[in-house]
Amino acid sequence: EGAAPPGAMGAGTEPPGPAPSSVYLDYNATTPLAPEVAQALGEAACQAWGNPSSAHPAGRKAKELIAGARESLARMVGGRPEDVIFTSGGTEANNMVIHTALRHFRESKGQDGATPHIITSGVEHDSIRLPLEQLVKESLAEATFVPVSPRSGQAEVDDVLAAVRPTTCLVSIMLANNETGVIMPVSKLSQHIHVLNQKRVAEGLPRILVHTDAAQMIGKGRVDVQELGVDYLTIVGHKFYGPRIGALYVRGPGTTTPLHPMLFGGGQERSFRPGTENTPMIAGLGKAAELVSRNWEAYEAHMRDVRDYLEARLEASFGKQRLHFNSKFTGSKRLCNTCNFSILGPGLQGRRVLAHCKTLLASVGAACHSEKGDRPSSILLSCGIPYEVAQNALRLSVGRDTTRADVDLVVQDLVQAVAQLGEDGAS
Amino acid sequence: MAALGRAGAALLLRPARGAAGPALGYHKKVVDHYENPRNVGSLDRNAKNVGTGLVGAPACGDVMKLQVEVDENGRIVEARFKTFGCGSAIASSSLATEWVKGKTVDEALKIKNTDIAKELCLPPVKLHCSMLAEDAIKAALADYKLKQHPKKEEPEQKAN
Numbered sequence: 001e002g003a004a005p006p007g008a009m010g011a012g013t014e015p016p017g018p019a020p021s022s023v024y025l026d027y028n029a030t031t032p033l034a035p036e037v038a039q040a041l042g043e044a045a046c047q048a049w050g051n052p053s054s055a056h057p058a059g060r061k062a063k064e065l066i067a068g069a070r071e072s073l074a075r076m077v078g079g080r081p082e083d084v085i086f087t088s089g090g091t092e093a094n095n096m097v098i099h100t101a102l103r104h105f106r107e108s109k110g111q112d113g114a115t116p117h118i119i120t121s122g123v124e125h126d127s128i129r130l131p132l133e134q135l136v137k138e139s140l141a142e143a144t145f146v147p148v149s150p151r152s153g154q155a156e157v158d159d160v161l162a163a164v165r166p167t168t169c170l171v172s173i174m175l176a177n178n179e180t181g182v183i184m185p186v187s188k189l190s191q192h193i194h195v196l197n198q199k200r201v202a203e204g205l206p207r208i209l210v211h212t213d214a215a216q217m218i219g220k221g222r223v224d225v226q227e228l229g230v231d232y233l234t235i236v237g238h239k240f241y242g243p244r245i246g247a248l249y250v251r252g253p254g255t256t257t258p259l260h261p262m263l264f265g266g267g268q269e270r271s272f273r274p275g276t277e278n279t280p281m282i283a284g285l286g287k288a289a290e291l292v293s294r295n296w297e298a299y300e301a302h303m304r305d306v307r308d309y310l311e312a313r314l315e316a317s318f319g320k321q322r323l324h325f326n327s328k329f330t331g332s333k334r335l336c337n338t339c340n341f342s343i344l345g346p347g348l349q350g351r352r353v354l355a356h357c358k359t360l361l362a363s364v365g366a367a368c369h370s371e372k373g374d375r376p377s378s379i380l381l382s383c384g385i386p387y388e389v390a391q392n393a394l395r396l397s398v399g400r401d402t403t404r405a406d407v408d409l410v411v412q413d414l415v416q417a418v419a420q421l422g423e424d425g426a427s
Numbered sequence: 428m429a430a431l432g433r434a435g436a437a438l439l440l441r442p443a444r445g446a447a448g449p450a451l452g453y454h455k456k457v458v459d460h461y462e463n464p465r466n467v468g469s470l471d472r473n474a475k476n477v478g479t480g481l482v483g484a485p486a487c488g489d490v491m492k493l494q495v496e497v498d499e500n501g502r503i504v505e506a507r508f509k510t511f512g513c514g515s516a517i518a519s520s521s522l523a524t525e526w527v528k529g530k531t532v533d534e535a536l537k538i539k540n541t542d543i544a545k546e547l548c549l550p551p552v553k554l555h556c557s558m559l560a561e562d563a564i565k566a567a568l569a570d571y572k573l574k575q576h577p578k579k580e581e582p583e584q585k586a587n
Contacts, residue, residue, distance in 0.1 A: 405552070
C-alpha cells in the first residue's frame with residue numbers, strides 16, 4: 001500500500017481540520033441513553049402505545065412491558081416487583097418519602113399536636129433539602145441537617161443517632177454524594193435505627209423510617225436493599241444511561257412500610273402514584289436496569305480504572321503541590337467515577353478553567369447549581385475544604401465508555417487552559 | 428492500521444526541531460519500533476515458565492499481549508509481544524519486550540510507564556499507551572508467578 005495522508009495518522013498530530021471532538025466528563029450530571037435503552041424506548045413508543053389499563057390487546061401489550069420493567073428494577077436493587085413504584089424522577093420520589101413520613105407521623109397515635117422531626121445530612125440533593133426547608137418555614141416539621149465530618153466527608157452514624165428525638169419520624173441520607181463522590185454509611189445507620197426502633201415501639205414512640213437517595217450509586221457500585229436495610233430507596237434513570245424518569249423502592253408499600261400518595265387519580269401504580277403510565281420511558285428504564293444488573297461490576301471496575309488513571313495523570317502534570325483532591329477522605333469509600341479536584345492558585349476558579357478548555361466538558365459541582373456565579377460549592381465548604389480551594393474546584397465524572405485516551409486528551413486540555421490563564425495574568 | 432511503506436513514514440517524519448518545539452508526526456523512535464519491531468510473536472502459553480499478560484480491550488482501541496519466558500534463576504530470557512493499536516502502542520510494547528529481557532522478575536516489575544514514555548518521547552495524548560505497556564508487563568509477570576504457586580489466591584487479571 002502507498003503512503004497514507006498525513007492527517008490520517010493522528011497520533012501526536014494536530015490535524016489542520018476541526019479541533020478534536022470534545023470529551024464529556026460530566027456523567028454525574030446526566031448520562032446519554034444506552035443504545036439498548038433507546039431501542040427499547042423507541043419500540044415501546046411505536047408498538048405499545050395503548051393505555052395499559054385497557055382490557056384489549058393494545059393495552060395489554062403496554063401493561064406487559066411495564067410489568068417486565070418493574071421486575072427488572074426490582075431485580076436491580078434486590079427487592080420484589082411489588083416494592084417498585086414508578087415516578088417522574090428522583091425529585092418526585094424524594095418528595096413522596098418526606099410527604100409519607102409526615103402523614104404517617106400525624107396518623108400515628110399519641111402524636112397529637114407534636115411537630116414531626118426529620119434528620120438528613122448537610123450535603124443532600126436539593127430535592128431533599130428544599131422540601132425540608134419549606135416544611136420548617138411553614139412550621140409543619142423540624143429538621144436537623146447533620147453536617148458531614150471534615151475528616152471522612154461522611155455523615156457519621158454517631159452524629160445522626162445523636163440528633164434523634166422522640167418526635168423523629170424519618171432519617172434520609174444519600175447513598176453517594178454527587179459532588180465529592182463520598183459513599184455514606186447507610187447500611188450501618190439502618191442497623192442502628194432498626195435496633196432503636198424496637199426500643200421506641202416498646203416505649204410508644206413513633207417508628208423512624210429510613211430512606212436513601214441512591215441516584216448516584218446505581219450502576220457504579222453494589223446497591224442491595226437487603227444489605228442497605230432501608231425502607232425507601234430513590235432510583236433515578238438518567239444517572240445510569242436510562243431515560244428521565246425514576247422509581248421509588250418501598251419495602252412492602254402500604255403493608256410493611258407506609259406510602260402516602262401525593263397525587264390522586266386513576267388508580268395506576270396501585271393508587272400510590274396515579275397517572276396513565278409513561279410506557280416508553282418505563283420500558284427504557286427497565287432496559288437500563290437490566291444492563292446494570294448484568295454489568296455493574298464491569299462498569300465499576302472500568303470507571304475506577306479510568307478515574308484512577310485520570311488522578312495519576314493530573315498529579316503527574318500539575319504536581320502534588322499544585323493540586324488538591326477534594327474527593328479523597330481517609331477511611332471513606334467513594335464513587336468509582338468521580339474526581340473532584342482543585343488546581344491551586346489565583347485566577348484558577350473552576351468555571352474560568354472550564355471556560356478556557358477546548359475539549360473537556362465537565363462541571364464545578366451539581367448541574368442544578370450552575371447559576372451560582374463564582375461562589376464555591378456549599379457541599380465542599382461543609383466538608384471542610386478551604387474557601388479558595390473550593391472556589392477552584394472541578395468535578396470530573398467518567399462514564400462507562402470513557403477511555404484512558406480520553407483522559408490523556410483532557411489532561412492536556414487542562415494543562416493548556418491553565419497555562420493560558422497564567423499568561424493572561426491573575427483575574 | 429494499514430501497513431505503511433517507507434515513503435509514508437518519510438512523509439510523516441519532520442526534521443527534529445529540538446525538545447521544545449511540537450513535532451508534527453511520529454517521533455523517529457516510534458517509527459523505528461513500528462518498522463522494525465522487536466520480538467513480535469508468541470511463546471508457548473502452556474509452558475510453566477512462560478507468563479502471559481493480555482491487557483486492554485478492542486472497544487478502547489488498544490489490546491496488548493506480552494509474554495515472558497523466565498529461567499530457573501528467575502531471570503527473563505525471552506519475551507514476545509502482539510499488539511492491536513496505534514503506532515505509539517506498538518512501540519511501547521515492543522520497547523517493553525526489549526527492556527524486560529535480562530531482568531529478574533522483580534527488576535522488570537519496576538519498569539514504569541513514565542520511563543517508556545520518556546524513552547519514546549510520547550506526546551501527552553499518547554501517554555496511556557505507555558501505561559498499558561506497564562500493565563502488560565505486570566500482567567505477564569503476575570501470570571508467571573501464579574503458575575509457580577498455583578495454590579496461592581491471586582487476584583484475577585482482567586483485560587479491562
